[in-house]
Amino acid sequence: MKIKQENNNIILEEVDSFDIEQILECGQCFHFDKLEEKEYVLVAKDHLLHIKQVGEKITFYDTDEHTFETVWRSYFDLDRDYSQIKNWLIENEKRVLNQNGALEQVIIEKSGIRILNQDFFETLISFIISQNKQIPHIKQIVNTLSIKYGEPAGEINAKEYYCFPTIEKLSKVSDSEMRLCKTGFRAPYILNACEKILDGTIKEESLLNCSFRQAREELMQIKGVGSKVASCVALFSLSKRDAFPIDVWIKRIMERIYFEKETPKSEIEQFADRIYGEYGGYAQQYLFYYARDLGLK
């Protein structure tokens, strides 16, 4: 990877496995705007980023080296060797199945995906909101909460963007106010999550220092957080790359490519552990995006 500073911009070249469209649109994050083809504005970690990709060249507009190094390098998972992960997954699938599997083609098609290292609180609330909702609606709610309760993050093309609210701010919102943001029955879940963090039941620090399974157990103490939401939070904000969140899409694609019949989630989870192991999270993201694009039924 080559890093250049040009005017006020940071330019990346020769980045392996990086497609800004696939990274943002694959369903792992919700706080961004598409401006043009492969040109986006996103708000993350209390920073605003205007980013554009043309071929192999990626421009981080109005970004200094210090911000790039301290915020975006880790956010975009730039120190991870994705080629090694892809190769391992394809080889291990072959070993377990004793023949070539379907994952290789999925990975080739979605090879520009990276798993973002997102903020814990924002990820937790976003995935509580996500249940039974489609991505455009999740984005709308995250946006509404940020505008109403977050700090200004900056302006691009005459549009003001807002940071995701702090836990203190969000915890003081009333149930009825929260429902005005279209959160519906999830409103008490969001408030319960704030409560459990503020009273110390849930500690990000200890979640970072334990196994995926332990972290999932602890997160599930929050009302409205089940196995799927907890797995997403662990994968996207706690570096648990062995997490394998199973939703309807993953269930459908796994049933199609490995089982060829209806299969309980518990069995799918066990199988994923065996075939994808410590890289389950990456496999899940390739498969999820692929299945959604396919519009699998």
Add this chain to the structure above:
DNA sequence: GACCAGGGATCGT
């Protein structure tokens, strides 16, 4: 353990 509410935008017909 199977079923159903809950809330509303979006998608498919």
Add this chain to the structure above:
DNA sequence: ACGATCCATGGT
């Protein structure tokens, strides 16, 4: 237009 669906979960 309008009904079905939706990156689940908790309660019954």
